[in-house]
Amino acid sequence: MFSAFALSVYAVESEEEDSNSGTTYSDSGGSGNNQSGNGGNSGGNNTTKPPEPPPFTVNLxxxxxxxxxxxxxxxKALVRLPFIPFSNYPGMMLNVTTTMTGTADDPLQFTPTSLYQTQSYIGLNTLAYLDYEIEVPITAKPGIHSLTLTVSYDAVSIVDNQMLTGQTAQLTYFYTIINDSYDEIVAGNPLRVTGSILPDSVKAGDVFEVGITLQNDVPAEITGVSVTVNLPGTDFLLLNDANTKTVTVPANGTSVVTFRVAASSEIQGGPRQFTLDLAYANPGGKEFNLQYYMIVSATGSDADEADRNPATVEITGIKLPESASAGDEFVAVVTLTNTSDKNAVIDELKVANSLGLLNRTNALLTGMNLSAGETRSYEIKYYVPEDTQTAYANFTVSLKYKTEGGTLQRTAEITSGMNINALAAPSLSIALDADKSVKAGGTFTVTAVIKNHGGDASNISVTVN
Structure with a gap:
């Protein structure tokens, strides 16, 4: 950092005596007294040589x-840097050029904005000064600092016009910086971000704004704040707007960044996330890269909304008898419950069994409605063929359904089972009973008692001899 100016200083001649050496310089005439015995000669005969004046010096x-x-x-402030010029001559004219610098380890903590000279010298050994108008940034490091004022100067003595050129001096001054917020400003994040999407619920064709407010918490503006919006999928597009904007946030102030967005005609319903990428640096140069997320609720078509908030249908159970035998009929009862607040359409209710038992009523049901919260039972009659062997029959209930107005098919399935018994082999016994006596020409009865101790028997014939 460089500031320079020339300052002419005029010192008033007060005495003919050098205050440092005590030697008096006089402008004597050509006459004088001769100390010879003849009482003196005329002035033209004086051969005494006056002493040589000392070299002209000036120190600051x-x-x-x-x-x-x-x-x-x-x-902002006015900094005054005072110094005192000393010389072995009683009067002089002084021209100075100055350069203000810090050091590599301790650079200047302020910026001079203007430099001007002040002529305030009445005589030698009096106070002189240089005034600097400066601006102290908020990033100035607190504590005691030093600066060096390099002074190049030329001087001319008033007495005999001796010239002193090409002189330099280095003057060192100290100053204190007060900055209670230094750590926060130099190392901290200066911005607070709040976002909003207005309105917070959109449907196909809607135009809305995605925006953020940037709050600057430090007393210095934050420049070059880059904000980029990332749209979720292809359901949204920017409406005559750029996806990246760069703003400046004033000191202790706010800036608002908004993007105009349109929802496409093919928008899918549900929560959709917008991501904003922010990049900036604090006054101390520390860089920040942040992401800010916002959610908008999108409303799609009726079918999309139905699929997004579907009905839930459960197969509560299938009720079967514990067992059945060959030749029997039995009933299976399937119960469905709509546990949601949406109506459902039953695309298919199917009951299958592992033994291929015949159903007397349809075991494949379609096109039924099941209202929100409704429970309904369906009966299916089965017949066990007589040639069925003893086995365990597995029953599987499969359900396919949609939400009313929707297109997405959902499924459910449960299993259960029962015992099937085959026919037992018949086991017959017979006993005869007749009257004890009979007369000639009379009639009597013979009774055959047949008992079956096994499975069913048919086509039984009895012959009595």
Missing amino acids: IEDKSGGVPMLTAGT
Whole structure:
């Protein structure tokens, strides 16, 4: 950082005596007194040579009597750098050019905005100063710092016009920076982000805004804040708008970034997530890359909405007898329950068994409605063929259904079973009974008693001899 100016200083000649050496310089005439015995000669005969004046010197030193100035971050100030010029001559004209610098380890913590000269010198050994208008950024590091004022100067003595050129001096000054928010400003995230989607529910063809508000919590503007919107899928498109915007957030202020978005005619219902990518740096140069998420509720077509919020139908159970025998008929009872608040359409209710038992009524039902919360039972009659062997019959109930108005088919399935018994082989016994006596020409009765101790028997014939 460089600032330079030329300052002419005029010191008032007060005495003919050098205050440092005590030697008095006089502009004597050509006459004088001769100390010879003849009482003196005329002025033209004086051969005494006047002494040579000492070399002309000028030195500059800092004046630190005012203490160490205190500068507050985020403010402007006038900094005065006082110094004192010393010379072995009583009067001079001084021209100075200055350069203000810090060091590699301790750079200047402020920026000079203007530099001007002040002529306030009445004589030598008096206070002189340089004034700098400065601006202290909010990123100024707190603590005591130093600066160096390099002064290049030329001087001319008033007494005999001796010239002193190409002189330099380095003056060191100290200053204190006050910055209570330094760590927060240099290392912290300066922005708070809040977002909104208006309206928060959209349908096909709607135009809406996706926006965020950026709150700057530090007393310095944040420039170059990049905001990029990422649209969810192909259901949305930007409406004459760019997907990336760059803004500046004022000190302790806010900026709003919005994107105009349109919902397509093929929008799918459900929650849809928008992602905003933010990139920026704090006043100290620390970079931040953030993602901010927002959700909008999308309403699709009636069919899409029905599929997105489907009915739920459960097969509550299938009721079977414990067992059945060959030649029997029995009833299976299937119960369905709609446990949702949506109506359902039964596309297919099918009952199958592992033994191929014949159903007397349809075991494949279609096109039935089941209202929200409704429970309904369906009866299916079965017949067990007489030649069926003893076995365990597995029954599988399969269900296919849709939500009323929807297109997405859902399924359910349960299994159960029962014992099937085959016919037992018949086991017959016979006993005869007749009258004890009979007269000639009379009649009598013979009774045959047949008992079956096994399975069913048919076509039984009895012959009595």
